[in-house]
Amino acid sequence: MMKKWNLIGTLALGAMLLSACGDDASKQAGNETAGSGDKKVLEMATSADFPPFESRNTAGEFEGFDIDLANYIADELGYELKINDMKFDGLIGALQSERIDMVLSGMSATEDRKKNVDFSTEYNQSGEMFITLKDSDIKTLEDLKGKKLGVQLGTIQEDGANKIKEETVDFEIKAVDSANVLIQELLSNRIDVAYMDKAVAEGFIAEQDLAGFDDTTSSSPGMAVAFPKGSELTEKVNEVLKEAEENGKLQELKDKWLSEE
Numbered sequence: 001m002m003k004k005w006n007l008i009g010t011l012a013l014g015a016m017l018l019s020a021c022g023d024d025a026s027k028q029a030g031n032e033t034a035g036s037g038d039k040k041v042l043e044m045a046t047s048a049d050f051p052p053f054e055s056r057n058t059a060g061e062f063e064g065f066d067i068d069l070a071n072y073i074a075d076e077l078g079y080e081l082k083i084n085d086m087k088f089d090g091l092i093g094a095l096q097s098e099r100i101d102m103v104l105s106g107m108s109a110t111e112d113r114k115k116n117v118d119f120s121t122e123y124n125q126s127g128e129m130f131i132t133l134k135d136s137d138i139k140t141l142e143d144l145k146g147k148k149l150g151v152q153l154g155t156i157q158e159d160g161a162n163k164i165k166e167e168t169v170d171f172e173i174k175a176v177d178s179a180n181v182l183i184q185e186l187l188s189n190r191i192d193v194a195y196m197d198k199a200v201a202e203g204f205i206a207e208q209d210l211a212g213f214d215d216t217t218s219s220s221p222g223m224a225v226a227f228p229k230g231s232e233l234t235e236k237v238n239e240v241l242k243e244a245e246e247n248g249k250l251q252e253l254k255d256k257w258l259s260e261e
């Protein structure tokens with residue numbers, strides 16, 4: 001008899017605890033979502049002009065390495081992912097004002113940026129490349145002399161170009177909003193060279209039948225996820241990245257998006 005009552009008591013207590021948890025969870029979700037299901041929303045931002053890391057397909061949907069990785073991170077942490085497309089130049093500011101929770105945008109984890117945002121561990125390494133038209137006679141750094149070189153605004157290539165200009169060879173720099181525009185500028189002869197991440201450059205070279213050569217001077221840091229300073233997400237995402245490294249997920253994404261040719 002006693003046992004039975006204990007069991008009922010336990011069940012009742014369990015039910016109370018469960019419903020308490022449920023309340024809590026829905027309250028939290030209610031605070032953070034704009035009425036889309038009952039999951040907490042993770043606001044991610046990117047500059048979707050940078051295939052194979054982030055771009056939009058013909059249907060306008062986001063795709064790429066960073067998009068898959070962001071979805072994986074959100075899934076693992078139990079969030080619903082919302083992707084915001086912004087100019088690359090505005091991403092750090094959006095993190096600083098906490099309008100968004102994280103950035104995956106092929107963003108290199110530089111010391112300079114670390115003054116304003118926190119970074120996860122690095123998830124990919126990429127060098128730099130100069131892109132030219134196929135018949136261009138610009139084949140080395142020295143050939144840049146007197147030419148017009150294009151970069152994307154706010155990128156490490158913008159800083160890098162200024163440094164090369166100061167230290168090595170003089171040329172004119174034109175900074176534009178998006179990587180797509182940069183390629184258009186090159187194709188329409190408004191710049192002579194475009195300077196960008198190697199993995200992205202290789203894609204544009206193949207797609208648009210362009211030429212290019214490696215930048216041997218640069219030693220840029222790897223790409224990482226960026227967060228507002230002090231965000232508690234940083235550690236959690238680091239754990240997910242570690243797990244993704246160990247269980248082969250990261251390699252799977254690299255094979256899918258970054259394998260050459």
Ligand code: ARG
Pocket residue numbers: 046047048049050054088105106107108109152154155156157179197
């Ligand atoms: N890796 C370079 C940087 O961190 C360029 C990144 C540009 N990303 C983009 N989605 N357009 O500055």
